Amino acid sequence: MTLIKSISGIRGTIGGPAGQGLTPLDVVKYAAAYGTWVAKQNASSKLIVIGRDARLSGEMVSRLVAATLQGLGLDVLDLGLSTTPTVEMVVPARQAAGGIILTASHNPKQWNALKLLNAQGEFISDSDGQQVLALADNEAFDFAPVTKLGSYTTDDTTLTAHIDAILALPLVDVEAVRAKNFRVVVDAVNSSGGLAVPQLLEALGVETVEKLHCEPTGDFAHNPEPLPENLRDIARVLARGGFDLGIVVDPDVDRLALVSENGEMFGEEYTLVAVADYVLKENGSGNTVSNLSSTRALRDVTEKHGGTYTAAAVGEVNVVTKMKETGAIIGGEGNGGIILPELHYGRDALVGIALFLTHLAKTGLTMSRLRSSYPNYFISKNKIELTPEIDTDQVLMQMQQRYAKQPVNTIDGVKIEFDKEWVHLRKSNTEPIIRIYAESDSNATAEHLAQKIIADIKEIISSK
8 A cells, every 4th residue: 555745745545554545534634734724825715626537436535525625614616527637727717725636647546646736726836735744744724613614516517618718729720620520539548538538529520539448437448657558459449540540648637648540659758749849830939848857859849940948847836837937838748748828837638639639630741740740759768776775866966977077957856968868867756766767869879878877876876
């Protein structure tokens, strides 16, 4: 059993002893801590928006969270089965004090989590998260008397409002998409996307939609992380022919992966690259942001359009902060997360789908030809496990010193640039592990670079 406490929320496996898994006691404890924090931050609103993905424990966890917030005297607006970006948009639209999304994102079905939002509908900051965790540790809760309990209401119209807002964007050309008569396969891993993605496609005028794992039962048909090894079902359908593309979302619909007409992966890293290419072209130019572990292809595309690319520390809250600082018009993460500030500051697979289909329609290209039009990079992902007594920070510092002649970025671990190649070293927050991501224009070179860095780390450790 696992329980992981972080600045953005609490996640864990369902069941087990309290404090060792995400048990009902843990759900109540952390919901109470968040509700107490929200009440101190916002005197003008007592409203908290909640929504969940379709995972098996979702309804139980949702009831626990709602009742706990009511017990604090807060009013609850429950969106029910929803998406992460939908909840993010509803919070400021209803002038709520905050929101909680009940989803463990790409984690398997035995996991669930409380993802915490501020009044802007964005993930809470590091300092805010530390306050919530401190309240939980101290159990510093003051529940409301019976005459001041909070209210509970539901709203099942917000997904439609979310889609309407996407269709209203000038960058989304419904007529262009409808005219192409796209034939689409959708894999929604039996979660919320099974409702949201087909509804969006219908609104965009896409008439031929093959639904794969679109029943929101929460019994995930495969590992829900949208990586190539987990997407064999949709790849087989596309490889048989007859469709233009495949669309894959994770359980809470904030990550978007695409599959080409021939069954080959478009590449999660290239979801953002393609959408940014379209947004930058339509805008004339503009700035972009992604995290340090994302492909260099976004930088290439941004500079091609005359804009400036900036790298942020890993984590959506860090990307959003950097986007605001630089005035970026598009950004996100290489895991298929698209952030369009014109709609809201959060990863949103639904707006990503609408923008990508518009882009594909206007280029007139097939998926595979569009993919081949972008710089081709390969990322090798590795990790090295350390014994607990090794000072990981000291190892990273020595790696920084070893490569001091290269451009080095230390805002999040150590990222070393080598012409058009890079390697990014990050320590895990929960295990004695250093994650090593390396990128090059060939898979073999990326892997060779990663192994060279691993050898350097081992040499540093053995010299101690």
